[in-house]
Amino acid sequence: MAQTLIGLFNTFEDAQSAADRLTQEGIPRTDVNVHANDDALQANDGMLSAADNEGTRTVVGDHAAGDVHEHSTGGITGFFKRLFGDDEAPEEVGHYHESLRRGHALLSVDVHDETRVDAVRAALNSAGAIDIDERVAQWKSSGYNGYDSTVPAYTADEIAADRQAFPVVKEDLAVGKREISTGGVRVYSRLTETPVSESVDLREEHATIERRPVDRPATAADLKEGFVEVRETAEQPVVAKTARVVEEVIVGKESSNRTETVNETVRSTDVEVERVAGQEGALRPDVAVKKP
Template identity: 55%
Template structure:
């Protein structure tokens, strides 16, 4: 079952180039048609005008779009998108309609239209509504080249982003040494000595047999000397290591950017010369 894909482009040249690219992929030229306003078509080269004059200069693009979708949907009410397509053409754009025959061809054509620069019509309509667009008005004048350029002038909306990272730095450290030390000490000790004593005293008594016997007594003298011994004892251990801690630091910065404000500008009152300058005649067969 055949289906119709519609690509919206900012210019006739873009739509025409997309048509040529699709032709090279095997899409029949008879299944494609570019719709653009007469002013845009007249800006093409003489060779292109001669080739497409019958299709693009004898009737208004908006009328052709309405007639195309009228044949597509019958005599019933058209979807709102049809008016958006007509509005895109009124504002200097162009649409390319492609009849596809099956699902694989539809996928290929949709991808090709996107790569060729087709715009999102819903996003474009949202932009128009910010400046007062409420729907397609058949009586509205076609955009001039200056009008189109002014509307499509872009303003960059800039936003700075803050990226906070971390880096490790050396904040110092400790170095532990182990070395031998000598400390003079004094310790008092009591030493005991034993000495032999001889005591003689005069006596006057009669000697006995025991007194006449020979005898001997040996008394030994003793003395204590200080003996020094040293024993090493571990009295403390020093362990070297690291411990981690975390802290939260608040970074205060100012991010720069730009904002775009849309201001509604009132139109020129009817009856002034400016009303006629932007209008183009619309002829129908």
């Protein structure tokens, strides 16, 4: 069962570009319809050539005057009747009528393969389809209360004036990170000499000679020759040094995390819509008033 998707675009040219995109994605041109008023076409640099319009039917809105490239039976009203039947149409239909009155373009796509519905919807959004609910909210802020079939369609000048845009700007804060040098350490290994002193006890041996007087008779042993040798000794300090590792210095890095709150100011612009009152008792010359 075929499903019909509807996309609303600011201009006829945008709708045609969307139709081209759908064609590139394999949607037959015969399943794509673009609906717009003649004044909307004139507001888009005049009528399109036959080559520009090839394969896409352009339907004139119910209240526009002039020739069209191709008429569909019943105009846009007939399109919605075929879509929703003769029962009471939903409120959105009136909003779509109003969008055509204001010079927008409506693109409808008949999708016969249900598996492609999401892809077609995404293609319409990518091509710049307008959110009808947001647009209706904008109209209501300017006094729109619903579609009125007695109100004429916008002229090309009114369409151009309605396209004046006020940009709504919003700054976003993007906080990133960059690495900077905060210093460091440099470790040197140098040889140093420190004077030290140690006390040591040294021992010395010296020969002693002692003479003492004796008065006794001499014996044969006393008359023998001989000698006695006594050697003298002395201790001297001996210095020996040994090296031992008493400490190690480990050089490395460790990381830590901290959270810093960045306080900044972002700017944005707000567009306010103010309703301007008209003169009391004044009527638009193009609106008919029924007399009782």
